[in-house]
Amino acid sequence: MQLIWLRSDLRLHDNTALSAAAAVGPCVAVYLLSPEQWLEHDDAPCKVDFWLRNLGELSVALGQLNIPLLIRTAARWDEAPQVLLDLCRQLNIEAVHVNEEYGIHETDRDAAVAEALAGQGIEFHSYLDQLLFKPGSILTKTGSYFQVFSQFRKVCYERLHRALPRLVSAPLAQAPLEIPSDPVPASVNGFETPTASLRALWPAGETEARHRLETFADTQIDYYQSERDFPAKPGTSQLSPYLAAGVISPRQCLHTALQSNQGEFESGKAGAVTWINELLWREFYKHILVGYPRVSRHRAFRPETEALAWRHAPEELAAWQEARTGVPIIDAAMRQLLETGWMHNRLRMVVAMFLTKNLLIDWREGERFFMRHLIDGDLAANNGGWQWSSSTGTDSAPYFRIFNPLSQSEKFDAEGVFIKHWLPELSGLNKKELHNPAHLGGLFGVANYPSPIVDLNASRARALAAFKNLPTRHNAGGLHE
Structure with a gap:
């Protein structure tokens, strides 16, 4: 019997490990619930919900091929070797098949599982897939x-x-096994179920x-x-x-x-x-x-930027997180994230530069907040994007490139359609006033909308000074190969 251990590969078609396992002989699938590990990795509740919904769809599809899907819990990944070993003994498994995952914790987990299985004469096969x-x-x-x-x-x-x-074909139906599938849980402790409107935006399934x-x-x-x-x-x-x-x-x-x-x-x-x-x-x-495993450890890709004098500004950070910075394009983008679990890619760069340059707040605060809210949260892409925007990363924006959110707003949302959708309190403004309502003056600003929490020009100068003061900017550690 073959075991396919599913992780971030919740599909039937073009699934390398699943096809390989099914080609050898009868197979069973397993998925491990690891809520403590997910919390440690800042996985968003909407993302966990999306995984579970997709797992439910996949269970039905596998069932049509007579491949049972078992659900086990390894609250933390260091429990995975024992949980999988117990399952392999119970089902008399000859080999476990997985698709490779990347990141320090993922690599360590898979190495520990492979070692535990080898001690019992069980093979462990991993495949390039994602x-x-x-x-x-x-x-x-x-x-x-x-x-x-x-x-x-x-x-x-x-x-x-x-x-x-090449694309890999989906497995064919196998002879039925006397092993029932486990029900896929609708939720996991520690992760709230998102709103019906958010879930409706992201239907599950292949x-x-x-x-x-x-x-x-x-x-x-x-x-x-x-x-x-x-x-x-x-x-x-x-x-x-x-x-x-x-x-x-x-x-x-x-x-x-x-x-x-x-x-x-x-x-x-x-x-x-x-x-x-x-x-x-x-x-x-x-x-x-x-x-460069240091990026898995919350370290800057460019080591010299670890010396940056980031500001401790909890009130400004909270205003950014809660979409009340007084800069409409920033607040509209943050509301999109909070309500849909997703943000438009151009705006991810704009809000990241605003946090790290205009507010001079550590990129790690933004990276963590995004991961806790993104339905597509992915360590590599999220870290890469944040470090690019904050000029601490590989191939990053030069430190003096600082997006002006007002000009970005005027260029990419000229009619204000996006801003008005997410900030209906500004819908009475015309398309010129909309991007920078602070210009209108007035004792209380516009329609209960906050005044900007930062002066864009002064904060830009502050960021440039902070970067210029770094000990060495060029070719630190051979970074320009």
Whole structure:
């Protein structure tokens, strides 16, 4: 008997470990509930709920193939070896199959499980699945991990020209086993069930994920490059929660994008090329996680930036978290996050720069807050984005590049459609006044909307001074390979 241990790969199709296990012989699937570990990793309640809902859908799909899904609890990952060992003994399992996960805790957990199983003569097989290229296979000429995205992408393109990653077929139905599936819990202690309106935005299951991908490729990908920066437009695929939970694979995304662009990833339609680029950014940040483990440990990628004099400003941090900064585009974006579990990518950069540059608050505060609210929370992508915005990371924005939220707002939400949707208290303002209501004056501001908590020009100067005072900015630790 084979055991497929499901993690962030909640799908039937193009699931490498599942296909491999089913090809060997009869198999059983298991999923471990690890609520204490999830809390430690700041996983959002809406994300945990999304996993459970997807697990429920997957259980039905596996049931149609006569593959039972068992649910076990290992509150913390250090309990996983014993829990899985007990299950393997109980079911007389010969081999456990998993898809690779990345990050220090994930790697340590899998190594401990493999060691415990080996002691009992049980094989442990892991497979490349959530990435197009295995970490460590895309390296510089000196054999180190890339730190600049454009150079990383160039090598990815060379590999893709040679061979595209193949899609793996779904397993066939097996003979029924005398093992009943366990019910998937509707919730887990420590994680509140999100609102019905949030859940309705993110239906669970592979069918929904594939429908989103196909609809995006059919109707939107051609406009992706021109519309992706405008938060009021449906310019993005909104597939990130499904990718993070593995309800759809990057290979499926790549193949669908290539089909829409006559098989091209470097030329042809700009929209498809740009979207494939985003898949490679996702890839890049996962490789960084493996190549530079310090980013898994809440450390800055650029060690010299650990000396930054971040401000301790709990009231300003709370105003940012609660969408009451007095800067409409920031507050609208934060309300979108709080109510939907998701934020438009352009706005993720804008609010991150506002926190780390204008408020000069440590990027780790923002990274943690995002993880606690994002339905697509992913350590590699979230950390990469925050460190890029705060100029502490790989291939990051130069420290003197500081997005002005007002000009970003005027450029990407010119008519104020996005702001008015999330800040209805400003809906009476015209499109010129809307971006900066503080200019209107008045004793109490506008419609109970707060005054800005910071002067954008003065705070920009403060951030520039803080970065200029760092001991060494250039080539610290060979960071410009």
